């Protein structure tokens with residue numbers, strides 16, 4: 415029997431597949447999310463994020479493979495999974511005339527949260543999501559940001575240990591995004607395990623312990639953002655700042671076999687080096703031997719957008 419003191423991964427996908435006709439929405443995806451960590455699930459439109467999250471959340475069945483929440487199969491043990499899991503879908507149907515308090519109360523009752531515990535839980539969720547001042551406001555009058563808070567509140571109402579959040583930041587203004595990020599950080603600091611999806615790597619990079627990049631149903635890379643970045647790094651981007659001598663430097667560097675994409679403007683030179691430390695040191699020596707006054711000689715990290723574009727192909731299905 416799987417007891418409460420499960421010590422394995424909080425979330426696990428095992429060779430998960432889901433096809434819709436000829437579309438491989440999820441194609442043999444496996445990964446684990448350790449308890450208490452935040453995992454970012456990143457991919458373009460139609461990549462298969464929602465489908466895999468819905469399978470984990472017991473709302474969809476896979477064609478093959480399995481999905482587990484704290485060791486319980488979402489396919490074979492959905493009732494127990496639901497008790498441990500809070501799911502925030504990417505769009506949620508609300509009843510416009512219902513107010514926030516009624517809405518959350520309804521879901522608390524559905525989860526069997528009863529008596530004083532329900533009152534306590536409702537108060538906590540209202541307070542945490544900042545909905546306490548809007549408790550009696552009909553849902554149809556809420557802004558997008560407040561609706562998202564309500565949806566997060568609904569996912570938290572039964573105090574689950576695992577949260578699955580499907581694009582919670584979509585459509586939010588910058589302030590609402592920052593506030594949402596803070597709430598997610600707080601939940602993570604309290605020890606909840608969080609799987610969160612987005613189209614945008616930069617949006618999640620800061621708050622995730624690890625990310626997985628998915629496209630056309632296939633998981634292309636997993637790891638920390640730094641691990642993925644360094645795995646991809648075949649070239650180094652170099653930025654040189656000189657005091658004069660840019661034209662001379664360009665002349666010297668242009669024929670070098672390790673130098674690529676060379677460009678210069680005013681006192682700045684940018685280029686890529688194919689190679690490692692030896693080539694980087696040699697190129698600096700070429701410049702200093704030619705008595706070019708080098709102020710800065712730095713490697714520049716690729717932007718996260720570049721990392722994302724390198725991994726994905728931009729194909730949709």
Ligand SMILES: Nc1ncnc2c1ncn2[C@@H]1O[C@H](COP(=O)(O)OP(=O)(O)OP(=O)(O)O)[C@@H](O)[C@H]1O
Pocket residue numbers: 434437438439440457458459460461462463464465466504613731
């Ligand atoms: N019920 C369905 N019937 C047919 N095709 C579906 C169904 N659900 C999803 N798909 C297809 O499966 C693929 C994956 O869709 P999914 O919604 O999982 O992707 P996603 O990564 O969440 O995309 P988005 O970021 O746009 O929400 C898409 O090609 C989609 O059209």
